[in-house]
Amino acid sequence: MARRGVPHVPMRPLWRCRACGAPWPCQPARLALLAEYRHDRPALLVYLGTVLAEAATQLAPLHWNETPGGLRERFVGWARAGDGRMFHVNHEPGADIHHTDPFAVPAGQRSPARRLRGRLATPVTLWTAPGPAGLTVSSTLVAEGEPDRLLGLIDPESELWAAVEASGRFAVAPLGPAHRQLADRFAGLFPSPGGLFATDDWTDTEYGPVPSDAGGWTGCRLDSAREYGWALLVEATIVAVELVEESEPLLHYRGRYREITGGGAT
Numbered sequence: 001m002a003r004r005g006v007p008h009v010p011m012r013p014l015w016r017c018r019a020c021g022a023p024w025p026c027q028p029a030r031l032a033l034l035a036e037y038r039h040d041r042p043a044l045l046v047y048l049g050t051v052l053a054e055a056a057t058q059l060a061p062l063h064w065n066e067t068p069g070g071l072r073e074r075f076v077g078w079a080r081a082g083d084g085r086m087f088h089v090n091h092e093p094g095a096d097i098h099h100t101d102p103f104a105v106p107a108g109q110r111s112p113a114r115r116l117r118g119r120l121a122t123p124v125t126l127w128t129a130p131g132p133a134g135l136t137v138s139s140t141l142v143a144e145g146e147p148d149r150l151l152g153l154i155d156p157e158s159e160l161w162a163a164v165e166a167s168g169r170f171a172v173a174p175l176g177p178a179h180r181q182l183a184d185r186f187a188g189l190f191p192s193p194g195g196l197f198a199t200d201d202w203t204d205t206e207y208g209p210v211p212s213d214a215g216g217w218t219g220c221r222l223d224s225a226r227e228y229g230w231a232l233l234v235e236a237t238i239v240a241v242e243l244v245e246e247s248e249p250l251l252h253y254r255g256r257y258r259e260i261t262g263g264g265a266t
C-alpha cells in the first residue's frame with residue numbers, strides 16, 4: 001500500500017524507510033502524513049491502523065522483537081497526544097515551531113552510517129521531469145568525462161522516478177538559500193495546495209520545469225538505474241547545461257538546511 005503523496009515509503013517486509021533506513025513511519029514520513037491528512041485526521045488513523053495490521057502480519061514470520069503494543073505505538077500512537085487527542089503540529093495559529101523534533105530517534109538508537117551521512121554537507125538540488133514531477137534530492141554528484149555524467153540517489157517509489165522512467169530524461173537545478181520552502185515542498189514536508197508547481201516561477205525545458213530564479217540547471221538523459229542501499233542509484237548523461245549567474249548553494253547538514261557565509265555554513 002505505497003502512498004505516492006508521501007515520501008519515505010516503507011520497504012516491506014522489514015518495514016524500514018526506503019529513503020533513510022529508519023523504522024517506518026520515520027520522522028519525515030510522520031511529518032508528511034500529518035501534512036497530507038491535515039484536513040482529515042480520522043482518515044489518517046484509519047490508514048495507520050490498516051498498515052499496522054499489514055506490518056504485524058509481515059513482521060511476525062521474521063521473529064521481529066517488537067511487541068504488539070510497541071508496534072501499535074510506533075504506527076498509531078504517535079498520531080495521538082497523551083490524553084487520546086490527535087497530535088497536531090503547531091495547532092495554534094501563529095505559534096512558534098518547536099526547536100526540538102518530537103519524532104526524533106534517540107541518539108543512541110541512530111544508525112552509525114546515517115549519523116556519518118548527516119555529517120557530510122551536501123548540496124540541495126531539485127530534480128524534475130516531464131509530467132511534470134519533481135523531488136528534492138541531496139545526493140547528487142557530477143562526474144566530468146567524455147561524456148559528462150550525473151549520478152544521484154532518489155526514492156524508487158516517487159512520482160519523479162515514474163516520470164523519469166517514462167520520459168528517459170530529467171532536469172537538475174541547484175537550489176539556493178531562497179529556496180528553503182520550495183525544497184521542503186518537493187520533499188513532501190510542506191503543504192502544496194494546487195500541486196507542487198502551482199506557485200513560484202518556472203522555466204519550461206524539454207527535460208522538465210526548472211525554477212526561474214535558480215542559478216542554473218542541467219538537462220540529463222537517463223542511462224541506467226539500480227537499487228543501491230535503500231535508494232535507487234540513477235546514472236545519466238549530461239546533455240545540456242545552462243548557468244545563469246554565480247549563486248550561493250543551499251546545503252543539507254545534520255538534518256538541517258545551511259548556508260555558506262563569510263565565516264562558513266550557518
